[in-house]
Amino acid sequence: MSTVTSAQPDARARPRPVRDGVGLGLAVGVSGVAFGAAAVSSGLSAWQACALSVLAFTGASQFALAGVIASGGGLLAGTAGAILLGSRNSLYGLRLADVLRPRGPRRLLAALGVIDETTAVALAQPDAESSRKGFWATFATLYLMWNLSTLAGAIGAGRVGSPQAFGLDVVGPAAFLALIWPRLKSGRTERLVGLGGAAIALGTTAVLPVGVPVILAALAALAGALASTGRTSAEARQ
């Protein structure tokens, strides 16, 4: 029954899913202030900023839509880009379904919480039970914090000054790096996939719409999967 354990051979540390999840939720949730402030200064109303945080609840897409509106880009292109950026969550869902095994209405609620941070915490745990706890702890804390801080940022926009003054612009990337760190240490394939994904995204940033390079980075995972499972058969799946 321990399918998840076998997928995480490196994680021998004592699992602390709730502490990890609540800690991450608080730390990253605060950057909702940055989103609320950015959204309002982009031309969205405070209600629209809050609606995005309540309903979309996926930071990168929210920032992307606000950014396009701020730069005077088309609403259609902005919406398409934001949704495309959110498509990576379906890849996370694919992975999490195996761990969470949600049923019925619970699945519809769990789906709202399928994002970068909850996935990272859930998959950093050594067993399925810890993964579930980690997912729900991160989701609950982050959802609450993200929405409260979006509201605060939207109301206080222009008064709080620059989010950069508090280093909030590195909270997201530092959190992502910390969350994949154990995976990067666990194997050569993981390190190559991480480096490959970063290289693909940086290399295509200049030529592709904002958000697409990150999705394209999934090609590194595809290459890693084909390389590490392709010993028995040479035929590649399309």
Add this chain to the structure above:
Amino acid sequence: MTGVWIAVLATSAGCYLFKVAGLTVPQRVLANPRARRFAELVPVALLAALAAVQTATSGHALEFDPARLSGMGAAVAALLLRAPFLVVIVAAAGTAAALHALGVS
């Protein structure tokens, strides 16, 4: 303003549907060892890409902001020292904030 509301609601609906779709895909998809390995590696690739993009780009341009890069350097140092998660975040944000306050970038 109505147009912006439509964009807000369409973005929300689209993002939610993608989330539901991932959780709803039949489990036998993951029975294939390659599909399983792919699903395991996807978060590594995407989160690394997201970290890189948020660190070193602005819009369509590569942007090497010394404060952000130093913040990420502090995060790496903290991770190498096996610091707990929150310490890593505080080290990164504190470093970036300090450099901003000193007028770097």
